[in-house]
Amino acid sequence: MDTAVYLNRVKMEREHFLLGPLQLEIPRGYISAIVGPNGSGKSSTFQLMLRIYNPDSGQIELFGEQLTNEEIEVALKQRIGYLPEEANDMESWMTGSEKADFIKFWYPTWNVNRYSDLIRIFEVDPKLKLGKMSKGMRRKFDLAVVLAHNPELLLLDEPSSGLDPISWKRMIEILQKYMEEENRTILMATHIIDEVKRLADYIIFMAGGRILGFYEKDELMGNWHAFFVREQGDVGKHRLREVPGFERLEDMGGGFIRIISSNAGLAEKWFQEEGISVSGQNSLELDDILEVLIETKASF
Incomplete structure (x- = not known):
C-alpha cells in the first residue's frame, strides 16, 4: 500500500x-x-x-x-x-x-x-x-x-x-x-x-x-463489543477477565457485569465453550472505544 x-x-x-x-x-x-x-x-x-x-x-x-x-x-x-x-x-x-x-x-x-x-x-x-x-x-x-x-x-x-x-x-x-x-x-x-x-x-x-x-x-466497529452476563456461581469477575480481547469489566448492578472485548468473534465463541450465558451484547460507539483506549493505553 x-x-x-x-x-x-x-x-x-x-x-x-x-x-x-x-x-x-x-x-x-x-x-x-x-x-x-x-x-x-x-x-x-x-x-x-x-x-x-x-x-x-x-x-x-x-x-x-x-x-x-x-x-x-x-x-x-x-x-x-x-x-x-x-x-x-x-x-x-x-x-x-x-x-x-x-x-x-x-x-x-x-x-x-x-x-x-x-x-x-x-x-x-x-x-x-x-x-x-x-x-x-x-x-x-x-x-x-x-x-x-x-x-x-x-x-x-x-x-x-x-x-x-x-x-x-x-x-x-x-x-x-x-x-x-x-x-x-x-x-x-x-x-x-x-x-x-x-x-x-x-x-x-x-x-x-x-x-x-x-x-x-x-x-474496528465489528470487533469491539460489550457483553452482558450475570455474576453467579463460578462466573466471577476473575474468570471473565479471560475473555479473548478483554479490555474492561464493569459492575452494572443487579448482579450483571459488562465485559468489553476488542475481539467479538472469539469472545462469543469463548462464552459458548465455557457455557456462560450472555444476556445481551452490542457494538461500541467510537467515543466509547476511545474512552477505553485512553484508560488502558494512554498511561503506558
Missing part, C-alpha cells in the same frame, strides 16, 4: 506538552480520521507534517520524500490542501476574491471553474471581507479555496466547525466526490462521530500527545 504521509519516531517537546514519539503511516487513496479529546496533539501533528513547526527528532515524509530543501518543500506543499482548525484573523481585511487571487498565484493547478462551482454550491459571497463573514461562511470559503487547486492530499482540521446541517451534508458529498479520483487522500481530525462513520476508511485514536491505535473502521 502506498503511503501519503510517514512519521517515523517524530517528537516535539514544549514546556507544557510532549508530542510523540509518533509512528504513523497514512495510506494513499483512503480517508483517515484522527479522533481524540481536545489537547491530544492533533493540530500540532498537522503542523509538523507541513513543517509549520519543526520536530525535535524523527523523520517526516510526504509522498515518499523528505522536506530536505526549500525547492522540494514548495513542490510537495503544492500537492497538499490544508484547512486549519481556526481561520487566520490576519486576513480579515481582504475580501474572499482577493484571498483567492493571492492563493492561486502559489498553485499551478488552480482551477478557476472548480473554485467558482464550490463558491456557488456553498452559497458564499466572495465580495465580502473575510472578517465580515460568519464563522460558517468563512469555513465554507476556506474549504472551497483548499479544494480549488485539486490537491492530492487534504489535511482537514475539524472541517465542519461552524457549519449548519445543510452545509455539513454538502461538505460530506463534496469530499466523497473528491475521493472518486484515483490516489486522492484525506487525513482529517474531527470530533463529529457521524463524520467519521460516513467518510473514514481508517481511524487513528490519539490522546495525550500519543497515538493509541490505528484501525480499519469496519473491522
Whole structure:
C-alpha cells in the first residue's frame, strides 16, 4: 500500500506538552480520521507534517520524500490542501476574491471553474471581507479555496466547525466526490462521530500527545463489543477477565457485569465453550472505544 504521509519516531517537546514519539503511516487513496479529546496533539501533528513547526527528532515524509530543501518543500506543499482548525484573523481585511487571487498565484493547478462551482454550491459571497463573514461562511470559503487547486492530499482540521446541517451534508458529498479520483487522500481530525462513520476508511485514536491505535473502521466497529452476563456461581469477575480481547469489566448492578472485548468473534465463541450465558451484547460507539483506549493505553 502506498503511503501519503510517514512519521517515523517524530517528537516535539514544549514546556507544557510532549508530542510523540509518533509512528504513523497514512495510506494513499483512503480517508483517515484522527479522533481524540481536545489537547491530544492533533493540530500540532498537522503542523509538523507541513513543517509549520519543526520536530525535535524523527523523520517526516510526504509522498515518499523528505522536506530536505526549500525547492522540494514548495513542490510537495503544492500537492497538499490544508484547512486549519481556526481561520487566520490576519486576513480579515481582504475580501474572499482577493484571498483567492493571492492563493492561486502559489498553485499551478488552480482551477478557476472548480473554485467558482464550490463558491456557488456553498452559497458564499466572495465580495465580502473575510472578517465580515460568519464563522460558517468563512469555513465554507476556506474549504472551497483548499479544494480549488485539486490537491492530492487534504489535511482537514475539524472541517465542519461552524457549519449548519445543510452545509455539513454538502461538505460530506463534496469530499466523497473528491475521493472518486484515483490516489486522492484525506487525513482529517474531527470530533463529529457521524463524520467519521460516513467518510473514514481508517481511524487513528490519539490522546495525550500519543497515538493509541490505528484501525480499519469496519473491522474496528465489528470487533469491539460489550457483553452482558450475570455474576453467579463460578462466573466471577476473575474468570471473565479471560475473555479473548478483554479490555474492561464493569459492575452494572443487579448482579450483571459488562465485559468489553476488542475481539467479538472469539469472545462469543469463548462464552459458548465455557457455557456462560450472555444476556445481551452490542457494538461500541467510537467515543466509547476511545474512552477505553485512553484508560488502558494512554498511561503506558
